[in-house]
Amino acid sequence: MTTGLTVGETVATTTVHLDRTSLVRYAGASGDFNPIHYREDIAQSVGLPGVLAHGMLTMGLAIQPVLEFLGTKGRVIDYGVRFTRPVLIDAIAGADVSTAVVVGAVMDDAVRFDLTVTYDGNTVLGKAQVQVVFD
Amino acid sequence: MSVNPELVGREFSPVGPYLVGREKVREFARAVLATNPIYLDVAAARTAGHADVVAPPTFPVVIQELTLAQLLAEPDANIDFTRVVHGDQRFSFSRDIVAGDELMATLSVTSVKSLGGHSMVTSESVMTDARGDHVVTATSTLVVRGDE
Numbered sequence: 281m282t283t284g285l286t287v288g289e290t291v292a293t294t295t296v297h298l299d300r301t302s303l304v305r306y307a308g309a310s311g312d313f314n315p316i317h318y319r320e321d322i323a324q325s326v327g328l329p330g331v332l333a334h335g336m337l338t339m340g341l342a343i344q345p346v347l348e349f350l351g352t353k354g355r356v357i358d359y360g361v362r363f364t365r366p367v368l369i370d371a372i373a374g375a376d377v378s379t380a381v382v383v384g385a386v387m388d389d390a391v392r393f394d395l396t397v398t399y400d401g402n403t404v405l406g407k408a409q410v411q412v413v414f415d
Numbered sequence: 416m417s418v419n420p421e422l423v424g425r426e427f428s429p430v431g432p433y434l435v436g437r438e439k440v441r442e443f444a445r446a447v448l449a450t451n452p453i454y455l456d457v458a459a460a461r462t463a464g465h466a467d468v469v470a471p472p473t474f475p476v477v478i479q480e481l482t483l484a485q486l487l488a489e490p491d492a493n494i495d496f497t498r499v500v501h502g503d504q505r506f507s508f509s510r511d512i513v514a515g516d517e518l519m520a521t522l523s524v525t526s527v528k529s530l531g532g533h534s535m536v537t538s539e540s541v542m543t544d545a546r547g548d549h550v551v552t553a554t555s556t557l558v559v560r561g562d563e
Contacts, residue, residue: 296448309439309446311480314496326497327560335501340447340473347451347471352463356472360505360554410472 283391283414285383291393292345292381298333298367299374306337320371328366333375335363338404342379342397346410349381354412357390362406367399375399389414418527418534418559419493426523427485432545433478437514440468447471460513467514475506479540479553482522486538494536494559502535502556509549517545525554532561 285291303317312334315322323331339361347356369375377399384394395408437457444454452459453469460468487494512518519542526537540553 302446306446309443310477312476314499316497316500322497336473336476336504337447339504340471340476343472344447344449344451347449347454351451352453355511356506356508358505358507359472360503362503363501366500 283386285386285391287383287386289383290380291383292349293379294345295376295378296341297374297376298337298369300331300369300371302374303331303333303337303369306334306340310334310336312336330368330370333367333369333377335361338363338367338377338397339408341377342395342405342408343410345379345381346393346395346412350412354391354414356410357413358411359409361395361408363404364406365399365402365404367404377404384409417493417529417561418536419491420527420529422486422489422492422524422536423527424524425489426521427482429519429521430478430481430485431519432517433481433520435470435474435512435514435516435518437468439477440470440474440514443474443477444468444471447473465511465513470512470514472506472508473504474512475540475542475551475553476504478518478520478542479522479555482520482540483538483555483557485522486524486536494534494557498560500558500560502558504556505554506551507554508551512550516550518542518550526556534559534561 380396385392393410397405537556
Protein backbone atom coordinates (compact mmCIF):
# COMPACT_ATOMS: atom_id res chain seq x y z
CA MET A 281 0.00 0.00 0.00
CA THR A 282 1.24 3.47 -0.74
CA THR A 283 0.17 6.40 1.37
CA GLY A 284 0.79 9.02 -1.29
CA LEU A 285 2.48 11.21 1.32
CA THR A 286 5.84 12.94 0.99
CA VAL A 287 8.25 13.70 3.82
CA GLY A 288 8.17 17.40 4.62
CA GLU A 289 4.65 17.88 3.30
CA THR A 290 2.31 19.92 5.53
CA VAL A 291 -1.02 18.08 5.66
CA ALA A 292 -2.97 20.26 8.10
CA THR A 293 -2.86 23.44 10.14
CA THR A 294 -5.36 24.56 12.76
CA THR A 295 -5.82 27.22 15.42
CA VAL A 296 -8.16 26.74 18.34
CA HIS A 297 -9.18 29.17 21.06
CA LEU A 298 -9.06 28.07 24.70
CA ASP A 299 -10.62 29.85 27.65
CA ARG A 300 -11.13 28.97 31.31
CA THR A 301 -14.33 27.12 30.40
CA SER A 302 -12.24 24.86 28.13
CA LEU A 303 -10.11 23.98 31.16
CA VAL A 304 -13.06 23.26 33.42
CA ARG A 305 -14.59 21.10 30.68
CA TYR A 306 -11.34 19.20 30.26
CA ALA A 307 -10.94 18.79 34.03
CA GLY A 308 -14.37 17.17 34.22
CA ALA A 309 -13.87 15.00 31.16
CA SER A 310 -10.43 13.78 32.19
CA GLY A 311 -10.73 13.67 35.98
CA ASP A 312 -7.66 15.88 36.40
CA PHE A 313 -8.77 18.37 39.06
CA ASN A 314 -5.35 19.82 39.87
CA PRO A 315 -6.36 23.34 41.00
CA ILE A 316 -3.47 25.00 39.12
CA HIS A 317 -5.76 24.61 36.10
CA TYR A 318 -8.60 26.71 37.53
CA ARG A 319 -7.43 28.59 40.67
CA GLU A 320 -5.25 31.65 40.03
CA ASP A 321 -4.39 31.97 43.72
CA ILE A 322 -3.22 28.37 44.02
CA ALA A 323 -1.29 28.57 40.74
CA GLN A 324 0.52 31.68 42.00
CA SER A 325 1.09 30.21 45.45
CA VAL A 326 3.20 27.46 43.86
CA GLY A 327 5.21 29.94 41.79
CA LEU A 328 3.34 29.77 38.49
CA PRO A 329 2.48 32.98 36.63
CA GLY A 330 -1.22 32.07 36.48
CA VAL A 331 -3.72 29.41 35.49
CA LEU A 332 -2.25 26.95 32.97
CA ALA A 333 -3.96 24.69 30.47
CA HIS A 334 -3.62 21.00 31.30
CA GLY A 335 -0.68 19.70 29.27
CA MET A 336 -2.93 16.79 28.37
CA LEU A 337 -5.51 19.18 26.92
CA THR A 338 -2.83 20.64 24.65
CA MET A 339 -1.68 17.14 23.72
CA GLY A 340 -5.27 16.03 23.18
CA LEU A 341 -6.21 18.87 20.87
CA ALA A 342 -2.91 18.92 18.96
CA ILE A 343 -3.57 15.50 17.43
CA GLN A 344 -7.06 16.42 16.20
CA PRO A 345 -5.95 17.76 12.81
CA VAL A 346 -4.13 14.45 12.23
CA LEU A 347 -7.30 12.50 13.06
CA GLU A 348 -9.36 14.80 10.86
CA PHE A 349 -6.86 14.32 8.01
CA LEU A 350 -6.98 10.51 8.40
CA GLY A 351 -10.78 10.35 8.33
CA THR A 352 -11.60 6.64 8.55
CA LYS A 353 -8.19 5.46 7.34
CA GLY A 354 -5.23 4.53 9.48
CA ARG A 355 -4.83 3.89 13.18
CA VAL A 356 -2.68 5.74 15.68
CA ILE A 357 -0.19 3.30 17.21
CA ASP A 358 1.99 5.79 19.06
CA TYR A 359 1.67 9.38 20.21
CA GLY A 360 4.23 11.08 22.41
CA VAL A 361 5.04 14.65 23.44
CA ARG A 362 7.22 16.59 25.82
CA PHE A 363 5.63 19.52 27.61
CA THR A 364 8.18 22.26 27.11
CA ARG A 365 6.28 25.49 27.87
CA PRO A 366 3.07 26.17 29.74
CA VAL A 367 0.03 27.60 27.97
CA LEU A 368 -1.26 30.44 30.17
CA ILE A 369 -4.98 30.97 29.96
CA ASP A 370 -5.86 34.57 30.74
CA ALA A 371 -9.26 34.83 32.47
CA ILE A 372 -10.57 37.26 29.87
CA ALA A 373 -8.45 36.90 26.73
CA GLY A 374 -7.98 33.11 26.83
CA ALA A 375 -5.31 31.81 24.44
CA ASP A 376 -5.02 30.67 20.83
CA VAL A 377 -3.12 27.43 20.21
CA SER A 378 -1.95 26.59 16.68
CA THR A 379 -0.89 23.23 15.30
CA ALA A 380 0.92 22.40 12.07
CA VAL A 381 1.15 18.76 10.94
CA VAL A 382 4.07 17.75 8.75
CA VAL A 383 4.92 14.30 7.38
CA GLY A 384 8.06 13.31 9.30
CA ALA A 385 8.71 9.85 7.88
CA VAL A 386 7.08 7.44 5.45
CA MET A 387 7.54 3.69 5.91
CA ASP A 388 5.88 0.75 4.12
CA ASP A 389 2.47 0.87 5.78
CA ALA A 390 3.13 3.56 8.37
CA VAL A 391 3.62 7.30 8.55
CA ARG A 392 5.05 9.52 11.25
CA PHE A 393 3.52 12.95 11.57
CA ASP A 394 5.46 15.68 13.39
CA LEU A 395 3.41 18.33 15.16
CA THR A 396 4.49 21.90 15.77
CA VAL A 397 2.26 23.38 18.45
CA THR A 398 2.57 27.08 19.26
CA TYR A 399 1.01 29.60 21.58
CA ASP A 400 1.96 33.27 21.71
CA GLY A 401 4.75 32.73 19.17
CA ASN A 402 6.49 29.91 21.09
CA THR A 403 6.35 26.14 20.71
CA VAL A 404 4.76 24.48 23.73
CA LEU A 405 5.30 20.79 22.89
CA GLY A 406 8.61 19.16 22.06
CA LYS A 407 9.12 16.04 19.96
CA ALA A 408 5.38 15.79 19.35
CA GLN A 409 5.10 12.78 17.05
CA VAL A 410 2.23 10.59 15.93
CA GLN A 411 2.76 7.21 14.30
CA VAL A 412 -0.05 5.88 12.17
CA VAL A 413 -0.39 2.47 10.50
CA PHE A 414 -2.57 1.79 7.49
CA ASP A 415 -3.61 -1.85 7.87
CA MET B 416 11.88 17.26 50.00
CA SER B 417 12.45 15.16 46.92
CA VAL B 418 10.52 12.16 45.71
CA ASN B 419 11.45 8.85 47.27
CA PRO B 420 13.88 7.03 44.91
CA GLU B 421 12.83 3.69 46.41
CA LEU B 422 9.63 3.94 44.34
CA VAL B 423 11.51 2.62 41.29
CA GLY B 424 10.29 -0.85 40.39
CA ARG B 425 7.19 -0.59 42.52
CA GLU B 426 4.07 -2.06 40.91
CA PHE B 427 0.63 -1.07 42.16
CA SER B 428 -2.45 -3.25 42.37
CA PRO B 429 -4.46 -3.33 39.12
CA VAL B 430 -7.22 -0.73 38.74
CA GLY B 431 -10.50 -1.72 37.12
CA PRO B 432 -12.23 -3.07 35.28
CA TYR B 433 -12.86 0.40 33.88
CA LEU B 434 -15.91 0.29 31.59
CA VAL B 435 -15.38 2.74 28.73
CA GLY B 436 -18.74 4.50 28.47
CA ARG B 437 -20.06 5.93 25.23
CA GLU B 438 -21.04 9.24 26.79
CA LYS B 439 -17.70 9.48 28.60
CA VAL B 440 -15.91 9.02 25.29
CA ARG B 441 -18.06 11.74 23.71
CA GLU B 442 -17.56 14.07 26.67
CA PHE B 443 -13.81 13.57 26.38
CA ALA B 444 -13.87 13.98 22.59
CA ARG B 445 -15.70 17.31 22.95
CA ALA B 446 -13.24 18.46 25.63
CA VAL B 447 -10.25 17.88 23.30
CA LEU B 448 -12.12 19.55 20.42
CA ALA B 449 -12.40 16.41 18.29
CA THR B 450 -13.85 16.98 14.84
CA ASN B 451 -13.63 13.51 13.24
CA PRO B 452 -17.10 11.94 13.72
CA ILE B 453 -15.77 8.45 14.61
CA TYR B 454 -15.05 9.90 18.09
CA LEU B 455 -18.49 11.44 18.50
CA ASP B 456 -21.10 9.66 16.41
CA VAL B 457 -22.01 5.98 16.79
CA ALA B 458 -23.27 5.64 13.23
CA ALA B 459 -20.10 7.19 11.79
CA ALA B 460 -17.94 4.92 13.95
CA ARG B 461 -19.88 1.82 12.85
CA THR B 462 -19.70 2.81 9.20
CA ALA B 463 -15.93 3.01 9.66
CA GLY B 464 -15.92 -0.56 11.02
CA HIS B 465 -15.81 0.09 14.77
CA ALA B 466 -18.17 -1.49 17.31
CA ASP B 467 -19.01 1.90 18.88
CA VAL B 468 -17.53 5.40 19.22
CA VAL B 469 -13.74 5.35 19.23
CA ALA B 470 -11.90 6.91 22.17
CA PRO B 471 -9.53 9.72 21.12
CA PRO B 472 -5.84 8.73 21.38
CA THR B 473 -5.30 10.61 24.65
CA PHE B 474 -8.40 9.10 26.33
CA PRO B 475 -6.32 6.47 28.21
CA VAL B 476 -5.14 9.34 30.42
CA VAL B 477 -8.52 9.06 32.18
CA ILE B 478 -7.57 5.57 33.34
CA GLN B 479 -3.92 6.47 33.79
CA GLU B 480 -5.03 9.19 36.23
CA LEU B 481 -6.75 6.54 38.36
CA THR B 482 -3.51 4.62 38.57
CA LEU B 483 -1.42 7.76 39.19
CA ALA B 484 -3.74 8.56 42.11
CA GLN B 485 -2.38 5.40 43.73
CA LEU B 486 1.14 6.73 43.33
CA LEU B 487 0.30 10.20 44.64
CA ALA B 488 -1.44 8.65 47.66
CA GLU B 489 1.46 6.31 48.44
CA PRO B 490 2.46 7.24 52.01
CA ASP B 491 6.21 7.16 51.35
CA ALA B 492 6.13 8.73 47.85
CA ASN B 493 6.49 12.30 49.09
CA ILE B 494 4.76 13.90 46.08
CA ASP B 495 2.98 17.24 46.61
CA PHE B 496 0.07 17.27 44.13
CA THR B 497 0.05 21.08 43.80
CA ARG B 498 3.73 21.07 42.79
CA VAL B 499 3.33 18.46 40.08
CA VAL B 500 3.62 19.42 36.42
CA HIS B 501 3.57 17.05 33.50
CA GLY B 502 6.97 16.52 31.84
CA ASP B 503 6.16 14.15 29.03
CA GLN B 504 3.55 11.66 27.93
CA ARG B 505 3.32 8.80 25.46
CA PHE B 506 0.65 6.33 24.42
CA SER B 507 1.59 3.14 22.59
CA PHE B 508 -1.38 1.23 21.22
CA SER B 509 -1.98 -2.36 20.19
CA ARG B 510 -5.48 -1.35 19.11
CA ASP B 511 -8.01 1.49 19.38
CA ILE B 512 -10.19 1.76 22.47
CA VAL B 513 -13.93 1.77 21.74
CA ALA B 514 -16.95 2.34 23.99
CA GLY B 515 -17.85 -0.91 25.70
CA ASP B 516 -14.27 -1.96 26.38
CA GLU B 517 -13.49 -3.07 29.93
CA LEU B 518 -9.91 -2.22 30.76
CA MET B 519 -7.60 -3.13 33.61
CA ALA B 520 -4.65 -0.84 34.29
CA THR B 521 -1.50 -1.61 36.22
CA LEU B 522 0.96 1.13 37.13
CA SER B 523 4.62 0.64 37.77
CA VAL B 524 7.31 3.23 38.47
CA THR B 525 10.21 2.96 36.04
CA SER B 526 12.42 5.88 37.06
CA VAL B 527 12.90 8.58 39.71
CA LYS B 528 15.48 11.29 39.03
CA SER B 529 16.46 14.54 40.71
CA LEU B 530 17.59 17.54 38.71
CA GLY B 531 18.14 21.09 39.93
CA GLY B 532 15.92 20.69 42.96
CA HIS B 533 13.12 19.10 40.95
CA SER B 534 12.20 15.42 40.92
CA MET B 535 11.10 13.51 37.84
CA VAL B 536 9.01 10.38 38.23
CA THR B 537 8.40 8.17 35.20
CA SER B 538 5.72 5.50 35.33
CA GLU B 539 3.96 3.14 32.97
CA SER B 540 0.30 2.28 33.11
CA VAL B 541 -0.30 -0.90 31.13
CA MET B 542 -3.90 -1.42 30.03
CA THR B 543 -5.41 -4.74 28.98
CA ASP B 544 -8.89 -5.71 27.83
CA ALA B 545 -11.37 -8.29 29.15
CA ARG B 546 -9.51 -11.04 27.24
CA GLY B 547 -6.26 -10.00 28.88
CA ASP B 548 -4.84 -8.66 25.60
CA HIS B 549 -2.70 -5.55 25.62
CA VAL B 550 -4.51 -2.40 24.45
CA VAL B 551 -2.28 0.54 25.34
CA THR B 552 0.63 1.52 27.53
CA ALA B 553 0.53 5.08 28.88
CA THR B 554 3.95 6.35 29.95
CA SER B 555 4.28 9.64 31.78
CA THR B 556 6.92 11.68 33.50
CA LEU B 557 5.75 13.91 36.32
CA VAL B 558 7.96 16.77 37.40
CA VAL B 559 7.65 17.65 41.07
CA ARG B 560 8.90 21.20 41.45
CA GLY B 561 11.16 21.86 44.41
CA ASP B 562 10.76 24.73 46.87
CA GLU B 563 11.56 28.13 45.35
